[in-house]
Amino acid sequence: MKELDFTGQYTLKYASSIAEFDPLQWNGMVSQDAIPFLEWEWLAALEKSGSISLKTGWQPLHLSLWKKERLLAASPLYVKYHSDGEFIWDYFFAEAAASMGRSWYPKLVGTIPATPAEGYRFLFAPEEDPRALNRTLLDAVERLCQRTGIRGVHFLFTDPAWAAWPGSLMDRAYGGWKHSRFAWENNYTDFDQYLARFNKNQRKNIKKEYGRHKEQGIELRILEGPGAGKHAFDRIFELYSLTNDKFLPWDARWVNEDFFRLCGQIYRGRTVFSEARRLKDGGEETLAMAMMFRKEDRLWGRYWGTCEDVKDLHFALCYYAPMDYCIREGIRYFDPGIGSPHKIRRGFRAAFDLSYHKFFDPFLETLFTANIGAVNQYEEENIAALNAALPLKTPPPR
Numbered sequence: 001m002k003e004l005d006f007t008g009q010y011t012l013k014y015a016s017s018i019a020e021f022d023p024l025q026w027n028g029m030v031s032q033d034a035i036p037f038l039e040w041e042w043l044a045a046l047e048k049s050g051s052i053s054l055k056t057g058w059q060p061l062h063l064s065l066w067k068k069e070r071l072l073a074a075s076p077l078y079v080k081y082h083s084d085g086e087f088i089w090d091y092f093f094a095e096a097a098a099s100m101g102r103s104w105y106p107k108l109v110g111t112i113p114a115t116p117a118e119g120y121r122f123l124f125a126p127e128e129d130p131r132a133l134n135r136t137l138l139d140a141v142e143r144l145c146q147r148t149g150i151r152g153v154h155f156l157f158t159d160p161a162w163a164a165w166p167g168s169l170m171d172r173a174y175g176g177w178k179h180s181r182f183a184w185e186n187n188y189t190d191f192d193q194y195l196a197r198f199n200k201n202q203r204k205n206i207k208k209e210y211g212r213h214k215e216q217g218i219e220l221r222i223l224e225g226p227g228a229g230k231h232a233f234d235r236i237f238e239l240y241s242l243t244n245d246k247f248l249p250w251d252a253r254w255v256n257e258d259f260f261r262l263c264g265q266i267y268r269g270r271t272v273f274s275e276a277r278r279l280k281d282g283g284e285e286t287l288a289m290a291m292m293f294r295k296e297d298r299l300w301g302r303y304w305g306t307c308e309d310v311k312d313l314h315f316a317l318c319y320y321a322p323m324d325y326c327i328r329e330g331i332r333y334f335d336p337g338i339g340s341p342h343k344i345r346r347g348f349r350a351a352f353d354l355s356y357h358k359f360f361d362p363f364l365e366t367l368f369t370a371n372i373g374a375v376n377q378y379e380e381e382n383i384a385a386l387n388a389a390l391p392l393k394t395p396p397p398r
Helices: 023-027 040-048 091-099 128-149 191-195 201-213 230-245 257-266 315-327 341-346 362-388
Strands: 002-007 010-015 058-060 062-067 070-075 079-080 107-110 152-155 173-186 217-222 271-280 281-293 298-306 333-335 349-359
Touching: 023 040, 023 070, 023 271, 023 349, 040 257, 062 128, 079 128, 079 298, 091 362, 107 128, 128 152, 173 201, 173 362, 191 315, 201 217, 217 315, 230 257, 230 271, 230 281, 230 298, 271 315, 281 315, 298 315, 315 333, 341 349, 341 362, 349 362
Parallel strands: 107 152, 298 333
Antiparallel strands: 002 010, 010 062, 058 079, 062 070, 079 107, 152 349, 173 333, 173 349, 217 271, 271 281, 281 298
């Protein structure tokens, strides 16, 4: 870890790897309400596996504030020369800039790599003034960009409360960009109560989708990480790879085999599998899996794969079985993962999260601000249209 600057009473340092931080110090700054992907183990699995590295276009540049040997604040940051694995798809801005002889890159990105989950924020030691440290760290981020020729800083999938703090992103005139996502909130005592929300046709359809695997002798089960063996983490990688191979060259394979292996070693406690099994040759075959992550009353779906195309198995394994699990376990929120508007027909609502952007090239600032209003309006209209298509019961007339 290298000392970068001295800001009054604090020393500013940067690290080229999350491994340069002590896990206990880092995790001591991750509050109970923060997303689990800010934890040291998740970032370490991404970086130590080589999934996220300079070779893959993610150059770690984690800034931190210290008072002597005490870590006070930190920000997971990466220098990027492309936009792959970010899930905000700013390629059209980059292409527009390039067509006018300007470069969108390099850019500094504050995000959890390859993890489109709302909740990115800076981390602060307990019993410190987080807002004061936040201002100091943001000042440092912006100075770093200006000194090194980085074109802009981009904070993705941000924690909305953090972005709205006094002196934080909104106060600093970062441009907000809305992105659609899908979410499910559990207010049910059983799966039948969830089904009762839908109109008659879709209720019948969901029952078929969630029951079709049984007709083919397939059993679904939930397997929590602490009880899962090494086989589960090996098998999910095999299935994930097989499924992504079907979509070459448009697959979104941002993590490798070592990432799944490391999750089994250092992140097992957060992991939940939804597994599809079938009897075969006197034994059992795992033919499909979904890998999810849990913290307190929230569940996030992330990876899935199958070795056989079974009608509606994706819906059963990735949506309905996790919902059923949430209802049984009292888990309040389920984020099924990004994309795929067919989630609407399964009861997920469209919502939006925000990324925030600031540019140190006046041309890029003009390009962004001149167009982001129209982009956001389109996204608002898209979200409204998706939610209008929710196949729920028509409210009774008043």
